[in-house]
Amino acid sequence: MLEIRGLSAAIEEKPILQGIDLTVPQGEVHAIMGPNGSGKSTLAYVLSGREDYVVTAGSVTFDGRDLLAMAPEERAVAGIFLAFQAPIELPGVGNANFLRTALNAVRRARGEPELDAVQFLRMARTETKRLAMPEDMLRRNVNVGFSGGEKKRNEVLQMSILRPRLAILDETDSGLDIDALKIVADGVNTLRGPEFSALVITHHQRLLDHLVPNRVHVLAGGRIVRSGGPELGHELEAKGYSGMVAEAA
């Protein structure tokens, strides 16, 4: 489903990704772990189409389509969703309006009928309840005045409503307490199925205890230095990144 071949990328002429090869088959959840500065977030941004990153080599296909040739909104309607590490505040934009506009843009592109306000709110209320979010989060401006945990849950809410086929979670666990972490993991787990894949970027094994991946990849220095099953996360926790990166070198 997602095929990354020899992907290199730079920001402001500084190379960050240096030849990434990665395949995420349909229906699988893959974790990407790695130290700070290894290029995890850059990978997430490049896959979702942020324009200030320049791809210098390699290719990415999604369902056989050239992902790198698509605008961010085209990737989104094709089924890619990035849960931001630092969700953006949108003063003056109501959360419900934002979510409905996004959902209807996606539905329109998929040839599905748009939802009116009543249909949308019924659906959104069900999802907020499931994520244990206060209902007034729909009335507030997007991420404005939200706590760190609320912002992360709001990302998961968007994901639950947009129902992507590939979710990229960029450190969605950071800044969450244990209860919130479980809620977020449950949010992803309920989407799991043959039609849903995820790339979970995290520093810690903690999230992976609740969201067990099919594969774990270790990213260091802009390359994948090791790949393995879920046990690799535990090994990392025991040895630390420095031990593993040294071994791989």
Next chain:
Amino acid sequence: MTAAVQTGVAGFLARYEALRYLLPGDPLQRAAAAEAFRRAGLPGATSGRREEAWKYTALRPVADASFLQSTVESAGDGTVLAQLPPLDAPRIVFIDGQFRPELSALPAAARFERFAHHGSFGALARPDSEPLVALNTMLSEDGALLSVEPEVDAGLLLLVSVASDGAAFHPRHDIHLRRGARMTLLELSVGDGCYLHNPVFEVRVGEGASLTHVRLQDESPAAFHLSTLYAQVAEGGSYDSFALNLGARITRTEAHARLAGAKGFTHLNGAQLLGGSQHADFTTVVRHDAPSCSSRQTVKNVLAGRAQGVFQGRIEVARAAQKTDGYQMNQALLLSPDAEIDTKPELEIFADDVKCSHGATVGELDADQLFYLRSRGIPDAEARSMLVRAFLAEALDAVTHQAVRGVLDRAVEGWWERQAA
């Protein structure tokens, strides 16, 4: 019959000479104003030294335009009423500056009289130092004199100006809220063709009284809207204004607010949405003459095409005005490389225990916000429009009266539709 006459200063002076014995009020004040106008001329209409107060705005196009000598035939009642927002509130309607009783629904809780019948000039306006006020004082024929008795809440009132092509009019409005009185005034200016609307407002807010003044300027794109307002706020009083400028070729929204009694309060907020080659100048002077008063000015500009926005904000704090709290912010969103904003904040502080701040931001849309919206599937153009609306919504949030806010929201929607057309 109507006929075009001389343009510019000479044209206005000729009109004064023709009308001077018919105009209401003190002829000596008129004559002094005419003399002041003759000396000052229209700012920026001739080359040479530019007054500091008119550094960014030149009225050359006003001087070059020819206006009709006599009052033009006005549009039918039906067309006028159809343009008004559907609000259940009394309204005072002027057409080309003339009060039209048959279109108006007078307020029960506020006293209304015509300037045409009384001709009383207030003490706040300064024809000697403001050329447009001199022009107004020289030629004003009509206007609304409104007063609200002590402790009376007059509710919502509409003050409407409808103009037609070729008209030049100089309404003189006087608004007086006595002790503890309250009112929300929605001022609406619309019209067709090229005309000059040059109103002067004198506003007195008594002790503990509160005036909310919402001003929607949605004039014809060929029009000139030059308004000057003087407000004086007594102890514990509040003058809270919000001006939304959407229309007109050249706009000057000049407001002077004086906080004359302790614990007074004033807002001179606004938003300007400009496209094409529109020019709109928002100039404010807040004078703190008493202790423990606060003032706020937040002005947002959305500028497309070759539009030019101007913000000049001045806060003066007298020696006696200790514990003053003054704040001023001007923000501009430039949607085109040819759009321009000029901003000039000034603070003049003679008291030592004050808190005054000012700031300005100028920018394009935020790249992170835009990417966030697009990453959710929202197309680029729609995402941009959402962010511009959000920027404006924050400014409009200053208007808390729900029905009035609805009128502004609809006017903004109309602006978007015109931009898209």
